[in-house]
Amino acid sequence: MNSFEKMTVTGIKEYISQKQLQSYPDLIPALKEDPRTAVKKIGESLEKRVAARAKEVDRIVKMKSIEAGYYQSGILRIGGIDEVGRGPLAGPAVTCVIILKPDSSRLYVNDSKKVSKKIRESLCEQLLEDAVDYAIGQVDNDLIDSLNILNATKKAMTDSLNTLSVKPDLLLIDALHIDSEIPQKSIIHGDATSYSIAAASIVAKVYRDNLMQIFHEQYPQYGFDHNMGYGTAEHIDALRKYGPTPIHRSSFIQNLGL
Structure with a gap:
């Protein structure tokens, strides 16, 4: 157990800033037993961060349970597909289909609307590192006006599927059904309950946001x-x-x- 008795509060903070969150449980008991109130509070703060991380790990495990069941049944490649930009007055609707390695387990993956811009951009890079393959589809405003937003979205999804080099054995899709020979499972609120669909929503959102920056x-x-x-x-x-x-x-x- 670490002893912080001879260290100043500032020194303790600097020491902890160099440590990884995984090492916090080893430090917390000594911090909380220190007679100084400020040091005790540091220990309590680290304790809350450890608990929050554990809760997030559990959430991701639960979010991956849909995929885990299909992997256990013998399916090798699962594609998550989602869209962003159905509601705006301007710009394209964008879809992404992504096939992730089964061991992908990035914390904070969620419905892209629930993730901050900074975390979303970081997760996008991480998820693309985990991807076996992915593809973007998009439909512009003229096509949306011509087909209506639902049919245009489905076209963008089909286009992205057709662009993949590696085809999934199963497609998980957020509350839609598209014309494809690939077996698909429609999941209500899929971008908040399926890891693969949430990953697709994040990549699509970052891609579309970058387009809107150009516009x-x-x-x-x-x-x-x-x-x-x-x-x-x-x-x-x-x-x-x-x-x-x-x-x-x-x-x-x-x-x-x-």
């Missing part, structure tokens, strides 16, 4: 760099002032009286 450079007055094309008050005000751009969805903005 922001072309049309800076609409705030695409932060609203991502969604109908915020600022975005709608800009539409009324400047009119629609070539990337706006006519079928979406017609109800705004523009």
Whole structure:
């Protein structure tokens, strides 16, 4: 057991900053037994961080239980597929299909809307490292206007599947069914309950957000760099002032009286 009696509070903080979270349980007892209140609080803080990590590990195990059952039944390659950008007034809808190695187990994977931008971008890189294969599909605003958003989304999903070099044995999909010979399982709220679908939603979200950053450079007055094309008050005000751009969805903005 470590003894912190001869160390200052600042020294203890610096010492702990160099340690990995996995080593915290070895440090906590001595910190909590220290007579100094500030040191005790450090121990309590580390204890909460350890508990939070354990809770997150359990959540990911539960989230992977759907995939685990299929792996145990003999399925080798599972593809998760999801879409982002169904609701915005501007920009494309984007889909991603991703086949992950069975041992992929990245903490904080979740529905992309529940993950901060910083963590989402970091997870995207990690998940692509874990991918056996992945592909992006997208449909622009004109196709969305022509087909309607549901059919356009399904087309983007089919396009992404057809782009894969490695085909999955099973497709897990968030609350949809698409035209494909690959067996598929539709899961309600799949992006919050299936690890593979959540991973796909994260990769698709990062890809689409990057596209909207590019569109922001072309049309800076609409705030695409932060609203991502969604109908915020600022975005709608800009539409009324400047009119629609070539990337706006006519079928979406017609109800705004523009």
